[in-house]
Amino acid sequence: MSESERDEEPPVQAVVLDIYPNGRSSGGRGGYGNDPLAYALGTRDFRLFEVTFESTPDVSIDDYVAVDPPAENVKRIRNVEYDDISSGAKSELEYVVAEIVDENEQRFVDFYNEAQPITLRLHQLNLLPGIGKKLRNSILDQRKRQPFQSFEDLEDRVAGLHNPKEVLVERIIEELRDDDLKYKTFVGRRDE
Template sequence: MMMTPERPPRREETAWVLDYLPYGHVSEAMGRYQKRPIVQGVGERDFVLMEMSPKEGAVPEIGVKAILVGKDRPIIDRVNRRIGFEDLSSGAKVELPYALQKIVLDKEGFYLRFFNEAGPLTTRMHALELLPGIGKKLMWAVLNERKKGPFKSFEDLTERVKGIYNPEKLIAKRIEDEIADDRIKYRIFTADPRRR
């Protein structure tokens, strides 16, 4: 279903702004006024972390969605490069979980499919167990409830499966774990950053 172990990241069309650095990276050797502003963001489809240049005079607001392709891009001029989790500013790392939750909630139907369709990974492990806080007991509760009919929303899921609260946070945390660890064994929601 959503397992993406071999798929390289595709070009992102939209990104969520994680941080705006008006004077660029602190670690760069240039003087403060020689640096160019940069924006750090996370792509909405494959969760690619990227460094971008804002349009001249634009001051991107943290936590908003930015269009990356086409002529009508009010905030971002261009994507400079892909970056790793370790390249994010401390502010971007703090903002990342909130941005991921917004993405998951914006596309609730897509992420709800995971609870409705996830299957076993091995004879001893189910894909549902990759979500933080879901062990065997909750996994079986989800599987038994979905036999009665698919979950219609996150609210429906939390009402029918006692012990699961805020499924968007569970998914966002798993996405964050996949972003932070480029050698993670199973990828459910992100593309492999090593395959560029």
């Protein structure tokens, strides 16, 4: 990718899940004198980040922070796993994932429109909680007739599919919590 192409790309954003203005309280210093840090969730690939700041940032929970390229005040960004984030960040996670799915509805409706078989016996749609063979076939039949336009359209046209947005949120949370899942559709790999 050329430098001009990179300049045209919007920065990768993350939503702040929890913030420690005085840093972590480990090391016997009670957190004072440590670099401020936050736990955040990437909006594109749902990767979890630990963001360390040079000075106390002007951000709070549910604010956006640029992670690639990093915001001006960012000292370091590190990919972390679900078990590494604070309990406060874990409690915010489901709300933030739902918010991201809401704000990018077409992107996630397109998942229902474009999901493909993984193997001869397994389809991407079957990875979603509560979607078995019958419901999967119903989704596939309806999307052949006409692509889905919204979550509401999906729910109206596919009998038995209740709250398709919540189904996606549940799967994304599952992928975040279980780092050993064989198939990950929404959450980026930690080593990327």
